[in-house]
Amino acid sequence: MRPPLGVILAGGQATRMGGGDKALLELGDGTLLDQVIDRLEPQVTGLALNANGDPDRLARFGLPVLADSLEGFLGPLAGVxxxxxxxxxxxxxxxxxxxxxxxxxxxxxxxxxxxAAAGQKVPLVLAATPDGRHPTFGLWPVTLRDDLRASLNAGLRKVVQWTDAHDGREALFDGADDPFFNVNTPEDLEKARKIFEGRV
Structure with missing residues (x-):
């Protein structure tokens, strides 16, 4: 399999942060999104953002901005x-x-x-920790995009329901720290800032 492209899912509504662009909150000398780009860009052959609304607000990142093609904030699968x-x-x-x-x-x-996808006819893998799967972190095959579109149009919303139906696998990440800690609340943002300060 050729190296994949990367897509950063930023299409959520950030309701627990009071709305707005959670990805643009300050972290370190940039934003959450700057930190995510810094980690993902070296790992992939090209990079895009999945975000809805006016794409000009993200222009400074210099990346393609992909809006959901289906209306109604259908969750991460729409971004996939x-x-x-x-x-x-x-x-x-x-x-x-x-x-x-x-x-x-x-x-x-x-x-x-x-x-983790080695030997799969259709490479489909979600990241997981001992606590469970992390459905916004995954490897997704282009060959299943029409199936995914049909499933979303039929009302499916749960990521793992769709991946399980296609024999998706897991890649296990374990360790003392949660590598998939995410910022949902102002308290999480403060925690992220403390973690960041401890790492730089």
Missing amino acids: LAGLDWAAEEGAEAVVTVAADTPFFPRDLVQRLTA
Whole structure:
């Protein structure tokens, strides 16, 4: 399999943060999104953002901005579909998605997702920790994009329900710290800032 493209999922509504663009909250000398780009960009052959609304607000990042192709804030699978449609236009075989509010995910994420897909006819892998799967972190095949579109139009919303139906696998990440810690609340943001300060 050729190296995948990367898609950062930033299409959520950030209701627990009071709305707005959670990815643009300050962390370190930039934003959450800057930290996510810094981690993912070296791992993939190209990068795009999945975000809804006016794309100009994200212009400074210099990345393609992919809106959900289906209306109604249908959840992360809609962002995955937008990424797969973009990847198809780019001639890619797969994408790896990450969440825009998770600034400490592994720097070998793509390598380990790809390794877990070895031998699969259709490479489909979600990241997991001992606590469970992390459905916004995954390796997704372009060949299933029409199936995903049909499933979303039929009302499916749960990521793991769709991946299980296609014999999706897991790539296990374990350790003392949660590599998929994400920022949902103001308290989480403060915690992220403390973690960041401790790492730089």
